[in-house]
Amino acid sequence: MTTTETDTTVTKIDVPAPKPPRRQREGGVLNVFSHGVLVIWAIMVVTPLLWAVMTSFKDDRSIFGSPWALPDKLHFDNWSRAWTQANMSDYFLNTVLVVGGSLIGTLVLGSMAAYVLARFDFPGNRFIYYLFIGGMSFPIMLALVPLFYVVNNMGLLNTLHGLILVYIAYSLPFTVFFLTAFFRTLPTSVAEAAFVDGASHTRTFFQIMLPMAKPGLISVGIFNFLGQWNQYMLPTVLNTDPDKHVLTQGLVQLAVSQGYKGDWSGLFAGLVMAMLPVLAAYIIFQRQVVAGLTAGALK
Amino acid sequence: MQHGKYRFIVGFLALPLGLYALFVVWPFIQSIYYSFTDWTGLSPEFKMVGLDNYRRMLHDDIFWKSLQHSLMFAIVLPLVTISLALFFAFMINVGGRRRKGGPVISGVRGSSFYKIVYFFPQVLSIAIVSLLFAFAYNPDSGAINSLLRGIGLDNIQPLWLGDPSLALWCVMAVLVWSTVGFFVVLFSAGMASIPMDLYEAALLDGAGRAATFFRITLPLLWDTVQSGWVYMGILALGAESFAVVQIMTTGPGGPDYSTTVMVLYVYQKAFRDGQAAYATTIGVALLIVTLAFAAVVMRLGRRERLEY
Numbered sequence: 161m162t163t164t165e166t167d168t169t170v171t172k173i174d175v176p177a178p179k180p181p182r183r184q185r186e187g188g189v190l191n192v193f194s195h196g197v198l199v200i201w202a203i204m205v206v207t208p209l210l211w212a213v214m215t216s217f218k219d220d221r222s223i224f225g226s227p228w229a230l231p232d233k234l235h236f237d238n239w240s241r242a243w244t245q246a247n248m249s250d251y252f253l254n255t256v257l258v259v260g261g262s263l264i265g266t267l268v269l270g271s272m273a274a275y276v277l278a279r280f281d282f283p284g285n286r287f288i289y290y291l292f293i294g295g296m297s298f299p300i301m302l303a304l305v306p307l308f309y310v311v312n313n314m315g316l317l318n319t320l321h322g323l324i325l326v327y328i329a330y331s332l333p334f335t336v337f338f339l340t341a342f343f344r345t346l347p348t349s350v351a352e353a354a355f356v357d358g359a360s361h362t363r364t365f366f367q368i369m370l371p372m373a374k375p376g377l378i379s380v381g382i383f384n385f386l387g388q389w390n391q392y393m394l395p396t397v398l399n400t401d402p403d404k405h406v407l408t409q410g411l412v413q414l415a416v417s418q419g420y421k422g423d424w425s426g427l428f429a430g431l432v433m434a435m436l437p438v439l440a441a442y443i444i445f446q447r448q449v450v451a452g453l454t455a456g457a458l459k
Numbered sequence: 460m461q462h463g464k465y466r467f468i469v470g471f472l473a474l475p476l477g478l479y480a481l482f483v484v485w486p487f488i489q490s491i492y493y494s495f496t497d498w499t500g501l502s503p504e505f506k507m508v509g510l511d512n513y514r515r516m517l518h519d520d521i522f523w524k525s526l527q528h529s530l531m532f533a534i535v536l537p538l539v540t541i542s543l544a545l546f547f548a549f550m551i552n553v554g555g556r557r558r559k560g561g562p563v564i565s566g567v568r569g570s571s572f573y574k575i576v577y578f579f580p581q582v583l584s585i586a587i588v589s590l591l592f593a594f595a596y597n598p599d600s601g602a603i604n605s606l607l608r609g610i611g612l613d614n615i616q617p618l619w620l621g622d623p624s625l626a627l628w629c630v631m632a633v634l635v636w637s638t639v640g641f642f643v644v645l646f647s648a649g650m651a652s653i654p655m656d657l658y659e660a661a662l663l664d665g666a667g668r669a670a671t672f673f674r675i676t677l678p679l680l681w682d683t684v685q686s687g688w689v690y691m692g693i694l695a696l697g698a699e700s701f702a703v704v705q706i707m708t709t710g711p712g713g714p715d716y717s718t719t720v721m722v723l724y725v726y727q728k729a730f731r732d733g734q735a736a737y738a739t740t741i742g743v744a745l746l747i748v749t750l751a752f753a754a755v756v757m758r759l760g761r762r763e764r765l766e767y
Contacts, residue, residue, distance in 0.1 A: 194550040194567060195550075195567055195568075197546075197547075197550065198547065198550055198551065198567065198573055201547060201577065201639070202572075202573060202576045202577070204636070205576055205577060205579055205580060205636070205640065206576060206579070208591055208592070208595065208602075208636075209579065211595075211602060212591055223600070224599075224600035225600070226605070227600060227601065227602045227605045228602065228605060228606065228609060269474055269475035269478065270475065272471040272472070272474070272475060273471065273472055273475040273476065275471065276467075276468050276471045276472055280464065280467075280468055282464075282465065282468055288472065288476065291479075291484065292479065295479070295483055295484075296693075297693055297749065297750065297753055298487060298746060298749070299693075299696060299697045299722065299742065299745045299746055299749050300697060300698060301697060301698075301701065301722045301725045301726060301742060301745065302487060302490050302725070302739065302742030302743065302745060302746050303483060303486035303487045303490060304486070304725075304726075304729075305486075305490055305493070305500070305725065305729040305735050305738050305739050305742065306485075306486040306489035306490045306493060306739070307482060307486040308500075308729075308730070309500070310481070310482070310485065310486055310489075311482075325478060325482065326482050328478060329478045329479050329481070329482035329483050330482070330483060332475060332478070332479050332483075333479075333483075336475075360463070360467075361463060361464070361467035362467065362470075362471075365471075386582055389584070390583070390584030390585065390586070390587075391584075392584060392585065392586040392698070392701075392702045393697075393698045393701050393702065396705075397726070397730065407584075408584045408586035408587065409586070411586065411587060411590060412586055412590065412706055415590050415593070415706075431587055431590060431591065434584070434587055435583055435587055438582050438583060438584075439579065439582065439583070441582075442578070442579070442582040443575070446575055449578075449582065450574075450578065450644050453581065453641065453644075454641070454644055454645045454648060
């Protein structure tokens with residue numbers, strides 16, 4: 161705050177001579193300060209993650225006895241126990257199936273709807289567009305109460321394909337919003353040329369427009385992948401059968417049941433197991449992930 | 460382009476729109492309808508009860524508590540997160556030392572490293588993050604209290620999640636931790652598009668760092684800040700606060716209802732207490748709060764759009 165005040169006074173009086181040295185000094189102090197704060201936050205972000213990795217190699221006694229001590233030896237058995245006995249392998253498989261199915265479904269259905277809404281004039285176009293967009297700002301929990309019974313009546317409760325359909329439906333608002341904007345930016349001439357050459361609308365879409373929309377599909381695909389992989393609320397309500405659990409709810413269930421089973425080291429191994437693939441994927445595809453996740457908010 | 464146009468439109472829209480209508484739109488409409496009934500969710504029978512649920516809600520102390528906490532999530536949380544993120548982003552992008560002959564402004568050394576690291580929590584599931592911090596907060600064997608003991612602060616051993624006056628703050632801190640990085644990256648992208656000559660002009664006029672931030676960076680970034688606020692507020696009212704509170708707190712929502720939020724209360728009423736109709740009533744209140752929140756932020760934040 162003091163710097164602001166001095167600055168304004170200097171500006172008002174307008175004495176040019178003493179400026180340069182003061183500025184350099186201010187820059188130096190601020191630089192140390194700003195760097196210090198940035199380093200502290202970086203440590204605060206990394207420490208819990210490293211702590212989790214370290215803890216996953218410890219035995220139960222030292223997890224509770226001395227949380228910050230390094231493991232006496234690397235207990236790899238925690239990991240194998242988590243993978244086999246604690247059902248982490250099942251949770252992984254379920255998550256891969258659900259996210260794989262719903263990601264493909266979201267991209268196909270989302271781009272079909274977005275293309276039509278972006279490129280064709282027909283009565284009701286705006287209405288359908290805003291119907292999709294509205295879904296982004298509505299609290300999902302409100303719909304989840306009746307949705308539970310809708311899904312139940314269709315016999316889709318506690319099934320993976322039921323979960324896939326629901327994931328797709330709830331991913332459509334953002335996907336349609338994003339891809340509609342994207343299709344609008346693509347040139348119309350190519351599609352028109354293809355159409356004149358006798359390609360049908362469907363063929364034009366799949367062979368011309370989709371390949372052209374690839375950058376947009378990648379961004380929105382990453383956004384949906386992370387959202388669906390990390391989804392917790394939808395499966396908690398619609399997927400209560402322990403055999404069908406996805407990773408997030410499986411881990412939470414595990415944490416609850418460890419209260420009496422007492423295999424905390426196995427749980428930590430499970431947590432790290434769920435964390436690492438996503439972090440690794442992020443570090444490899446860092447640029448695309450950031451672009452995908454911030455694309456919506458920057459629009 | 461007319462030939463087969465409508466058949467194509469219908470063919471392409473039918474599936475996505477049908478799925479969306481069935482799983483999203485229809486349940487929304489239904490739940491507003493159910494809020495006027497006495498449906499339990501357990502049996503198919505119910506009758507209309509008019510505004511009974513709404514009257515009950517207005518006299519429900521737990522509802523008011525959950526509303527209060529949800530508002531905290533929507534207002535305090537984005538305020539803290541966005542301020543921190545603006546500060547970090549400014550430091551990363553504009554905070555660098557001025558070198559002779561170099562550009563007038565520059566990022567600190569290692570700026571891309573910070574952006575990568577800060578973003579880590581954003582890719583993790585909020586459920587996993589919540590589990591991790593629930594361990595860290597454990598008063599006896601948790602990492603935080605044991606760290607305090609380690610540096611000689613044996614008499615400062617808060618109960619964290621077990622203390623009704625602290626629990627809500629503990630929960631919110633976790634969300635701050637996990638979302639700051641997203642906004643740092645978002646604001647950094649925004650700052651990168653601010654033209655350099657504006658900074659040059661400010662420097663010539665003798666503006667310091669703080670003045671540069673408040674007179675140039677913030678106004679030009681205002682649109683991004685505003686949409687970021689709405690985005691985070693909606694998440695904090697809904698899915699995110701559900702996960703952290705449901706996973707981390709005792710009860711969940713405790714101790715003594717000190718952390719209960721609207722979205723959790725809806726869930727508990729519908730799927731634990733068998734009061735589906737009343738749950739949808741609270742859900743409608745949540746809908747109103749969410750829409751009002753978005754409208755207020757957009758309205759309060761409305762400024763003349765600055766073109767640059």
